[in-house]
């Protein structure tokens with residue numbers, strides 16, 4: 001099987017278009033009580049600690065999904081030190097600060113990357129972005145309501161730490177993917193972030209991926225440690241998403257300003273990202289933690305007329 005066909009097979013489900021939804025639901029024998037339908041699935045990639053591989057996971061997950069034909073947008077929400085544009089060799093002329101200053105719309109910020117992936121650059125070395133307050137975070141999140149063509153997936157790369165901006169972006173997503181690596185600080189910081197998201201934002205489900213590990217058994221042990229402590233002290237559900245092995249090709253990919261899944265698709269890291277993307281595709285409906293929260297694409301939460 002060639003590479004392209006292999007990737008296509010990863011995602012067997014055909015994206016459903018907005019105007020096909022009623023027919024799709026009839027065919028799927030859904031009950032008329034289904035009142036809400038969301039078109040875009042939003043996944044926040046977070047981790048607490050810096051350097052665990054959040055950006056690496058966000059970029060490669062988004063890219064491998066785009067390579068499989070999915071309509072994916074990647075938001076760089078690592079405010080003030082955003083670097084996805086550099087990592088992918090892009091050259092944006094505008095970023096989120098221009099949006100906040102009313103100088104452009106979100107649509108104007110979107111730049112095309114490889115394989116049809118769309119990137120919203122975050123901006124780096126910009127004081128305003130580094131000092132954004134909650135109302136500005138909310139304004140960025142709400143700007144997605146106005147997108148005329150919402151993507152099928154929005155992947156959000158969040159900053160390190162547990163500050164309000166990280167929590168707000170993570171809580172505004174449908175799913176939170178937590179990246180951990182084999183360091184005590186990674187586990188303690190991931191726990192701290194999960195606790196804040198659970199207590200203060202009502203997020204109850206977390207997907208966990210182990211990065212930079214040597215083998216699957218190490219990844220599983222990391223997950224189990226985190227699951228044990230969360231199970232003891234928090235009312236949350238954790239979901240093991242697998243591992244991304246430590247792989248020098250990832251650093252090479254950054255030097256070449258590309259994604260490893262694109263440049264070295266047969267590397268061990270690329271295999272991990274393909275598995276991760278396949279696992280994402282099996283997720284059920286989002287949990288919709290709290291209808292009152294600030295959420296990406298909240299404008300899509302409209303009752304489905306006539307159902």
Ligand SMILES: Nc1ncnc2c1ncn2[C@@H]1O[C@H](COP(=O)(O)OP(=O)(O)OP(=O)(O)O)[C@@H](O)[C@H]1O
Pocket residue numbers: 047049050051052053054055056057078159160211212213244245246247248250251254269
């Ligand atoms: N699986 C891996 N194997 C080898 N190197 C990796 C792996 N994952 C990430 N790295 C490297 O680790 C470094 C940190 O990764 P990355 O920038 O993705 O982390 P981050 O959590 O987003 O950091 P920050 O919090 O500073 O934004 C990068 O040099 C990246 O290439």
